Amino acid sequence: MPESPSSPPAKRGRRKEARPGELLEAALDLFVEKGYAATRVEEVAARAGVSKGTLFLYFPSKEELFKAVVRENISGRFSEWQETLTHFAGNCSEMIEYAFFAWWERIGSTKVNGLGKLMVSEANNFPEIALFYRNEVVLPAQDLIRQILKRGMASGEFRDIDLEYAIYLVQAPLMQLDLMQSSKAICIVNPDNFDPQKYLKMHADNLLVGLRPRAA
Amino acid sequence: MPESPSSPPAKRGRRKEARPGELLEAALDLFVEKGYAATRVEEVAARAGVSKGTLFLYFPSKEELFKAVVRENISGRFSEWQETLTHFAGNCSEMIEYAFFAWWERIGSTKVNGLGKLMVSEANNFPEIALFYRNEVVLPAQDLIRQILKRGMASGEFRDIDLEYAIYLVQAPLMQLDLMQSSKAICIVNPDNFDPQKYLKMHADNLLVGLRPRAA
Amino acid sequence: MPESPSSPPAKRGRRKEARPGELLEAALDLFVEKGYAATRVEEVAARAGVSKGTLFLYFPSKEELFKAVVRENISGRFSEWQETLTHFAGNCSEMIEYAFFAWWERIGSTKVNGLGKLMVSEANNFPEIALFYRNEVVLPAQDLIRQILKRGMASGEFRDIDLEYAIYLVQAPLMQLDLMQSSKAICIVNPDNFDPQKYLKMHADNLLVGLRPRAA
Amino acid sequence: MPESPSSPPAKRGRRKEARPGELLEAALDLFVEKGYAATRVEEVAARAGVSKGTLFLYFPSKEELFKAVVRENISGRFSEWQETLTHFAGNCSEMIEYAFFAWWERIGSTKVNGLGKLMVSEANNFPEIALFYRNEVVLPAQDLIRQILKRGMASGEFRDIDLEYAIYLVQAPLMQLDLMQSSKAICIVNPDNFDPQKYLKMHADNLLVGLRPRAA
DNA sequence: TATGAATGAGAGTTCATTCAT
């Protein structure tokens, strides 16, 4: 039942369907901007235009709010990515290159990117959340990479190396870019003139050459 | 830095000039272990063997303590490394491989490693020391890498690519390893059975193959 | 109080006149089970099958709901008991013993028992209904006891003691049992193996021996 | 180290020795007056003349504060009571009579009496505290009674009845008096003219007659 | 110089109550 454009937005009262989305968006903004611990639920509520109590109507705790943010923005999308990978028309090198740019478009260039840095920063203080993120995000992502590499090795497109360590080869550029984006002021040589796509292109290129089978 | 024999050890009373150092050391340990927010100044003081009040005698706030810790610990080992690089007997590939393992030995495997993660985590909260860290650590490190790559390209050992982006190719494995070490629970597929040296070997190997000049 | 046949059952729509009763019943259950403070009005409403808002349509506050519950449930069974007592065929000792077990059957072993504890617990917060409870329940009950004792002393079956204090002798076992039932976890030595009837038997026995006239 | 009367009370600063006692006293007052849940720690602190934070310097939680109150006022005194009982010069009837009045003097007539009612009222909502109270207060008290009864039965001074139920015979008057004191407005026939000692005398008298061995 | 008792602003969370629909 989409509101017709002429219907004035209900200032107060029933917004039940819209609320969780608004809260999730406000929460994503603030978590990414200030970190998990430093984000106050009251501020999230305020940014979503509701009171503190209202937030707890939709999310039973700050922790669950954060998990919902992660689910909404990342874990919920793995099935789609898996689908894409399964039906990908192209060889494994093309797959990896595609994945790099797809990641950039959907995650790296958006504020969702900040969640990665957040987890790295706060994992030790919130083990439960860290475990959740590992299970919902990191392991599924590593599994996608594993599938590609396995297929590439099986077909002879990639050389034969320890799969579990090879995953890190693929992951490193994305992880580095995530963190560089989040801490631009520290990591990037020339922040005003940095082209992520060029960065990814070079990384993909170098990686894939390295993965090729080698002459005796 | 052993005390010179001429400075008599204070027989009784407090070695007052030693206090700040002890506090800084305690603070480094705890900041690295728990992060900034989760470190309580009382715990720092306790670990240094003084009272909470005493800490505030030397550092006017937790924030200043943090700044002092970072400034104290990120110092001039670069001249030594520059020296080593300058006199290195070997080609550029060997240099990079050597650098990876030297980094692991001196930084990656020690608690200093934690400072990298700390800076990434807190950079936004302390722009001033982020800048400091960038100037004192990140840029010099990137410069070392730049020198190696430039030499390698000049000699034809490496293919000709955009130098500024190539730096990230070399940096990525170390940055990733730094953060994986600091947030084991999240990033590593099989944390109980992870061999950093193997990780570095594979990364170096793949990197160097990718950097080789290419046929046609 | 069955609906008279002339009032047609509302086929559709809500049986609005039934609402307060359902709410009171739900509230009794919950107040007795969890105490006043720990009972949430939302839970009361839910148990009565209505929304929280509806509850406030009938009772302007939690406090008024509580008062209504107590008033509703402490009713006039005393005339019946008075009747029973008046026509009791047996001596006063038998009367007391009978009263003990009748109390157990009709009050002590039912949820009404919880109202006693509730009043003891909340009397200070609700002086008005404490007074009500005193007048409607405690004093009438004490009066029944007084009658028995007076008759027993008059007939020589009981020894001659201060009537007003003797009332407490009779009351104590019931009061204790009421509270023990309501706070089992605290008071009873072996809660899994406690027999209220045996408890009452022993109390009655001991009490009645004590009340007998004594030899010089 | 009692302050000499001339020494002015230290307005601020070191009171460490005195603080816990002041807080315990304030806490006892408020817990007894308002119940456990309704007592706010801030109010306890205020009554003791300190800030909320200070209270938590001495007691890590509200629960521990309550336990400390119970220990200070009741459980800590059982060893003395056990001692008294062990060395009591008199028969078991005299013991019980003595115990009744000792209880009255030390507990029943003081505000400590209110703790009993508090526990009965809130036991169901705070199971951990209830367990604590059971172990620290109720069971030890019942054990004292058990000892007396056992001795009395062994010597033939009391008749032979089920010990575990007989405990309640002794306990009932004290429990009833505790609750009547705490809820005067409800339970006592003539509150302005009630003599607890007379009440106890009559109860003890009746109880002891009942406990005597009976002629065939 | 050193102490550590004391502070008090906030944190997450709960729930009786309100009110637009």
Next chain:
DNA sequence: AATGAATGAACTCTCATTCAT
């Protein structure tokens, strides 16, 4: 008459910072 989304005050507990000694 009935709803249930929304509120906001109140609760316990934390911890960086202060200050009398």
